[in-house]
Amino acid sequence: MELDDLRAVALSHPETTEAPHHHRQAFKVAGKIFCTVDPSIGSVNVLFPDDLARQALAEHGDAVSPVHWGARLAGVSIELATVEPKLLELLVADAWAERAPARLLEAVVVQPDAAAAVRKKLQLTANQTLGLLDPPEDLAGWFGPVVGAKDASVLVAFAITDAQFRTQAKRLAAAAHRGVVPWLAYPKAKGLGTTLSRDRIREGAVAFELDTVRQVAIDDRWSALRLKLQAG
Numbered sequence: 001m002e003l004d005d006l007r008a009v010a011l012s013h014p015e016t017t018e019a020p021h022h023h024r025q026a027f028k029v030a031g032k033i034f035c036t037v038d039p040s041i042g043s044v045n046v047l048f049p050d051d052l053a054r055q056a057l058a059e060h061g062d063a064v065s066p067v068h069w070g071a072r073l074a075g076v077s078i079e080l081a082t083v084e085p086k087l088l089e090l091l092v093a094d095a096w097a098e099r100a101p102a103r104l105l106e107a108v109v110v111q112p113d114a115a116a117a118v119r120k121k122l123q124l125t126a127n128q129t130l131g132l133l134d135p136p137e138d139l140a141g142w143f144g145p146v147v148g149a150k151d152a153s154v155l156v157a158f159a160i161t162d163a164q165f166r167t168q169a170k171r172l173a174a175a176a177h178r179g180v181v182p183w184l185a186y187p188k189a190k191g192l193g194t195t196l197s198r199d200r201i202r203e204g205a206v207a208f209e210l211d212t213v214r215q216v217a218i219d220d221r222w223s224a225l226r227l228k229l230q231a232g
Contacts (some may be wrong), residue, residue: 043082097220115144133157
């Protein structure tokens, strides 16, 4: 890929602007930088909170490298010459969503293939059924066909507050003992006033004999963590 390809991807997101930033070009939304590039060498820094940067490194380690600001992990670096277009689009979209104001995230339109993409992220197979616990109304179109929680082989529970997390974790633990694959969905980047984060969920899940396995993005506002019963 080339600089113009990156520019097209970044500027496709609402209210994104481009401006010089030291020796790099920066892409911003609402005045906040979410991506920079050094045009002379084609090195792109995609900026994330620490937990999402660690997730990107874990999932795409062969294609990305860490970006540090002092001792803080601030994002990942990719090379335009070698990066897969789909990976670039995914990382830039997630970085934009982390910086974008709520009014822009609320305006995101469900794409026709969104349900298939989400089901793939949740690793659903053809013979598995999906159930949802307390999903937001505006996410109804993101999952495709769903069944009741008691009939599901994969179960996604939604939580915003600590109290909701504890309720959902208890329900997911019970489902996991029945052989159901449990997922806990929560707002990204403290959106919707949430107190939850990946680290907070991982620590809290221990009380329910659950471990976190992997994280995916449902859309620009919601992440989901796959859980499993603790060994032993």
